[in-house]
Amino acid sequence: MSTSIFHKMRVFIDVKQKLIEYLGTPYFSDNNCMLYCVDSVKAQKVLPSELFGLVITSPPYNIGKEYETVMSIDDYILWTQKWTRETCRLITSNGSFLLNLGYIAVESKGHAIPLPYLLWNEIPLFFNQEIVWNYSAGVACKNYLSPRNEKFLWYVKNKDNYVFNLDEIRDKNVKYPNSKKHGKPRVNTLGKNPSDVWEIAKVTTGQNCSSVERTPHPCQFPTDLIDRLVLGFSEKNGIVFDPFVGSGTTIESCIRHGRFCVGFEIREDYCEIAKKRIKNYYNRIPQLFIWEGNDQYVTV
Numbered sequence: 001m002s003t004s005i006f007h008k009m010r011v012f013i014d015v016k017q018k019l020i021e022y023l024g025t026p027y028f029s030d031n032n033c034m035l036y037c038v039d040s041v042k043a044q045k046v047l048p049s050e051l052f053g054l055v056i057t058s059p060p061y062n063i064g065k066e067y068e069t070v071m072s073i074d075d076y077i078l079w080t081q082k083w084t085r086e087t088c089r090l091i092t093s094n095g096s097f098l099l100n101l102g103y104i105a106v107e108s109k110g111h112a113i114p115l116p117y118l119l120w121n122e123i124p125l126f127f128n129q130e131i132v133w134n135y136s137a138g139v140a141c142k143n144y145l146s147p148r149n150e151k152f153l154w155y156v157k158n159k160d161n162y163v164f165n166l167d168e169i170r171d172k173n174v175k176y177p178n179s180k181k182h183g184k185p186r187v188n189t190l191g192k193n194p195s196d197v198w199e200i201a202k203v204t205t206g207q208n209c210s211s212v213e214r215t216p217h218p219c220q221f222p223t224d225l226i227d228r229l230v231l232g233f234s235e236k237n238g239i240v241f242d243p244f245v246g247s248g249t250t251i252e253s254c255i256r257h258g259r260f261c262v263g264f265e266i267r268e269d270y271c272e273i274a275k276k277r278i279k280n281y282y283n284r285i286p287q288l289f290i291w292e293g294n295d296q297y298v299t300v
C-alpha cells in the first residue's frame with residue numbers, strides 16, 4: 001500500500017474531525033463515509049473551505065416532490081445561489097462540481113424548462129461541459145415528445161488543472177477494435193472516449209419492473225451513472241461530497257470504488273434508508289478492508 005494512500009486516509013480522518021468539530025455527531029459514520037442529518041444550506045455554511053475533491057449531487061428541482069416545499073422561481077434561484085456558493089467554497093483547488101438538473105414548469109413561459117437554462121450561470125466556477133444522461137423509461141407524452149434526458153453540469157475550480165480519469169471510464173464498445181494505421185492500432189486498446197451523451201437506465205419502480213437497486217426513496221440515481229462520475233472525476237481515495245444525499249447512491253458508489261464520502265440529507269427517514277443501504281452493501285461483499293488508524297488495515 002503506497003504512502004499516498006495512507007496520506008489520503010489521514011486527510012479523510014482530518015476532514016472527519018473538522019466535521020465533528022463544526023457539526024457534531026453524525027447520523028452515521030464509518031471508516032469510509034459520514035452521513036449527517038442536517039439542512040445542507042446551514043451545515044455547509046459553517047464548514048471551513050476546500051474539504052472535498054468532487055461534489056456530485058441532485059438537488060430538489062422545486063417540482064412538488066414529497067421532500068420539497070415549492071417556492072417561486074425567483075426564490076428557487078436565490079436558494080440555489082445560496083447553497084451552491086457554499087458548495088463551491090468547499091471544493092479543493094483541482095476539484096469538480098457535477099450538478100444534476102432536470103426540468104421545471106414556469107407559468108406562461110413553458111411546461112418543462114430545462115433547469116440548466118435558469119441556473120447554469122449562478123454557479124461561481126468555470127463551466128467545463130454539459131453531460132447528457134439519456135434513459136429509455138419514463139412518462140409517455142401525447143402532445144409533445146416524451147422527455148428522456150437530464151443533464152449534469154460539470155464545473156471545475158481551475159480550468160487548467162482538474163481531476164479527469166478518462167481511461168477509467170472509456171467505452172469498451174469499439175466498432176473496429178483491430179483497425180490499424182501504418183501497422184499501429186488506430187483505436188485506444190482501453191476503449192473510446194464515452195462522449196458527452198451517456199445512455200444509462202433509470203431506477204424504475206412498479207410491480208415486476210422494479211430495479212434491483214430500488215430503495216423506498218422517490219428519486220434515486222442509478223448506481224451505473226454515479227459509478228462513472230466517481231471513477232472519472234475523483235482521485236482514488238479522494239473525498240467526495242453529496243449535499244443532497246437522498247438514498248445514499250453517491251456514498252455506496254464511493255465505497256465501492258475506494259473513495260471516501262460525506263453526505264448531507266435533511267430527512268431522517270431518508271438517512272435511515274441510506275444507512276441501511278450502506279450496511280447492506282457491506283454485508284454483500286465477501287471481504288472489506290477498513291482503515292483502523294496507525295497505518296493498519298483490518299478486514300470485516
Ligand SMILES: C[S@@+](CC[C@H](N)C(=O)[O-])C[C@H]1O[C@@H](n2cnc3c(N)ncnc32)[C@H](O)[C@@H]1O
Pocket residue numbers: 038039040041057058059060067217219220221222243244245246247248249250264265266267270
Ligand atoms: C433528488 S433527491 C436526491 C436523490 C439522490 N441522488 C439518490 O440517489 O437517492 C434530493 C434530496 O435532497 C433532500 N433535501 C432537500 N432539501 C434539503 C436540504 N435543505 N438539506 C439537505 N437535504 C435536502 C431531499 O430530502 C431529497 O432526499
